[in-house]
Amino acid sequence: MNSKNDFPMKEKNIIYFDNAATTLKPYRVINKINEYYEDYSANSHRGDYDISFKVDDEIDYTRENVKMFINARRKEEIIFTKNTTDSLNTIVFGFFLNYLKEGDEIILSSSEHASNILPWMILSIKKNVKIVFVDSVNEKLHIKDLINKITNKTKVISLAQITNVSGDKRDIKTICEIAHKNNILVVVDAAQSAPHMKIDVQDLDADFLAFSAHKMCGPTGVGVLYGKYELLKKMIPFTYGGGMNLNYNERSLQLAEIPYRFEAGTPNIAGIIGFGEAIDFINEIGIENIERHEKYLRKYLIKELEKIPYVKIYNKDCEGSTVIINVEGVMSGDLGLYLNTNGICVRSGKHCAKMGDNKEDTVRISLYFYNTYEEIDYLIKALKDRKSIYEFAN
């Protein structure tokens, strides 16, 4: 998959393997954002003058694009937020704060990103509800362990479709089936899945789903909150102000339609417009092609890493696009900095998942479709230079 010429950052002298944190931005997304600032830089007013109409049309285009990208039933089910974290907080405090009753139970996995744990923790204190954690076995969540945690008090299960450290891919469709039979709602953190695989919210039957534009070639500062329309009708706005009301006086507030009631204030207009372009770009490459290419790249990376006896690989059997490793006798932070001296960007530490089953710090190599076999060879060469690694670390 040759997309080298599509990205300005690909022309710099670095190898970027930190795609689970954020992704590179193609020229066309950057140009689209510049075009907004240069040619029609207005606010979205829904009906005043031409360049403002253009802004409304572009935002609407992105909403429609996201709707099709995840196969939502209607575009009103797509709410623009700041990022996955903002979407999850809005779901937790806009919907579940009212929905849950004292004594109810929430199921999470201990491998979740902080953004899918901390809002629930605060909610559990506010509402006196209980969080029940499911642990992974060998980096994977097993559905039978999840089922064992379900009681008649369980009201919601919130899980990453693919985790950000191990890349554990969960069978969300089956989980939704089981949950719905037990009157349990399912929230899906799709931050690490939407960029890498086809998502069909109708097929999954997910109740809520969240992801970020910046992890899929889009700009920072834009996220998506998907919710089933019937549930969004019960959700209470989390932020109040302009754009989210139809009318108000001292005693009453008339909310705007869904989704606008959840998008108070001036949105990240340039970001949303750039995100629409990022989706077009991904669609042209084909999400299935992206998934396939990353699968081959990961397989190759693992095969080459296995040839280095002092490299420990933690998540061979997972399906996401991350590989987590350590080098015997070297702290992960030092290994990350050593690779940086070779122009290779990886992430070290706990990767915002402090309760994960793998409690060790690791180096995470996270791939995206624009990574190449040559880049992997270069990484492997740096890792094979044991003398330099140990000299650097000591």
Ligand SMILES: Cc1ncc(COP(=O)(O)O)c(C=O)c1O
């Ligand atoms: C699984 C998962 N959930 C949530 C987030 C939070 O995403 P954001 O920082 O874009 O809000 C991340 C970011 O790495 C993630 O990997």
